[in-house]
Amino acid sequence: MKRIAMLLIFVLTLIGSAFALEGVDKTVDCVRCGMDRVFFAHSRALVRYADGSEAATCSVHCAVEDILKSGKKQASLRVADFYSKELVEAKSAVWVVGGRERGVMTSPGKWSFARSEDAGRFVKEQGGAITPWEEVLKLLKNEVAEMDKPAQSE
Template sequence: MYRLLSVACGFWLLLVSSLALAAPPADVSQSPACRYCGMDRGKFNHSRMLVEYEDGSQTATCSLHCAAVELANTIDRTPVNIRVADFDTKELINVDSAVWVMGGSKSGVMTARAKWAFASREAAERFVKANGGVIGTFDEAIKAAYEDMYQDTKAIRERRMMKRLKQHGGAPPL
């Protein structure tokens, strides 16, 4: 009897913990798609960002690229908290306390030059050792995002045009 009860409790704990792990973070449940590009923030939970303003409103994005667009478009609003996902744990952390890695061999989200955030310098250094890149601050990462904006936006538009052309059998859409 005791063995059966132990197995049942173990199964129940496994089931409950797997359901908890499968549940998306609250910010992803509340805003599943990026405001600017429409990408699935759950799929890109390792790069997602959340900008919170002094009036209590929030904007959820898939990446630093889209967060940079948000911050440029809302220059007259004051952000009180900007958080980014830690690349490893997917937990949201403050952008200023994050250790950023720019570049490297891992493809970026919405950008040719990747920009990843880590909760610790050790994690960022491990990533750089495995994938390359340069460690920096949030100011350096967002500056890089603005510097890359023209080329990244041009590439995104070209990819979307090619997708539309394929959907219409090679002819430009009317």
């Protein structure tokens, strides 16, 4: 009986999380890697292109990969605040790179915060360094480029 109750609570929590996402942001699977965006709501991103299309991803890494490989002109990139899971503009977010929290599709982890106080709290609790968006974007572009390199044969 206890197992059934725990399973029911888990299922209801997942359903509730899905309703917290809005519009195209409700898309469950990442368009790049297929990972569950509800489970990774704290790291998800939403790209809007100039042609009106959108790409819902599990992480800022997958969002930047989509931007670089789509050939479309980007209109906006919104990323989840680590704590509230609300979407904020990537350029205006406060970014933390590194720390003990494992990154989602990226290493070291890259975390976005709507408020500098929250980023500071994360650094105090998990480590990492507050990093300007331009530097985070450069790191992400380098990661995507590294992924595309052919494997070296020994």
